[in-house]
Amino acid sequence: MTYSVHINIMPLKELLDPQGKAVLGGLNNLGLGSVEDVRIGKHITLQVDAASKEEAGKIAEEATKKLLANAVMESYEISID
Amino acid sequence: MTYSVHINIMPLKELLDPQGKAVLGGLNNLGLGSVEDVRIGKHITLQVDAASKEEAGKIAEEATKKLLANAVMESYEISID
Numbered sequence: 001m002t003y004s005v006h007i008n009i010m011p012l013k014e015l016l017d018p019q020g021k022a023v024l025g026g027l028n029n030l031g032l033g034s035v036e037d038v039r040i041g042k043h044i045t046l047q048v049d050a051a052s053k054e055e056a057g058k059i060a061e062e063a064t065k066k067l068l069a070n071a072v073m074e075s076y077e078i079s080i081d
Numbered sequence: 082m083t084y085s086v087h088i089n090i091m092p093l094k095e096l097l098d099p100q101g102k103a104v105l106g107g108l109n110n111l112g113l114g115s116v117e118d119v120r121i122g123k124h125i126t127l128q129v130d131a132a133s134k135e136e137a138g139k140i141a142e143e144a145t146k147k148l149l150a151n152a153v154m155e156s157y158e159i160s161i162d
Contacts, residue, residue: 002117008124009124010124010126020125023125023148023149026148027144027147027148030144030147030148032140032143032144032147034129034130034131034140035127035128035129035130035140035144036083036128036129036130037126037127037128038125038126038127038128039125039126040123040124040125041123041124041125041126042121042122042123042124043089043090043091043121043122043123043124044101044104044119044120044121044122045091045118045119045120045122046116046118046119047116047117047118047119048115048116048117049115049116049117050115059113059115059116062113063108063111063113063116066108066111066113067104067107067108067111068104
């Protein structure tokens with residue numbers, strides 16, 4: 001069966017996010033001053049062929065650790081439909 | 082009150098996603114052949130100061146339309162904690 005796996009990868013809270021800071025400045029210049037902070041990461045969807053949801057989760061975890069996320073700078077969350 | 086707003090911005094289904102295709106090739110080369118498709122978009126979190134959840138949602142919607150997403154190429158989903 002094919003599972004849809006959603007992965008959110010975000011810069012660690014302890015680190016500066018220059019892209020987010022730039023977007024925050026842009027939003028404030030557009031008159032959206034009530035936006036106080038912006039952080040920008042990646043949203044990745046995988047279609048995984050697996051026998052069970054657990055197996056799909058393991059494959060997604062392996063993919064995230066090996067290639068998708070950089071553990072030094074990023075945290076990730078995995079959810080499976 | 083400050084609301085955390087999460088926005089997922091993804092390339093439209095009808096469009097090619099070259100970044101996703103490159104990552105799919107990489108995962109298959111790493112032995113993760115059961116991953117059949119990859120699409121890559123952005124995950125953005127905003128901290129929005131608003132009187133209500135509805136107002137925070139409206140501000141996030143405006144920010145997304147004005148700056149964050151390109152409606153020609155991308156679709157978006159907004160959720161609020």
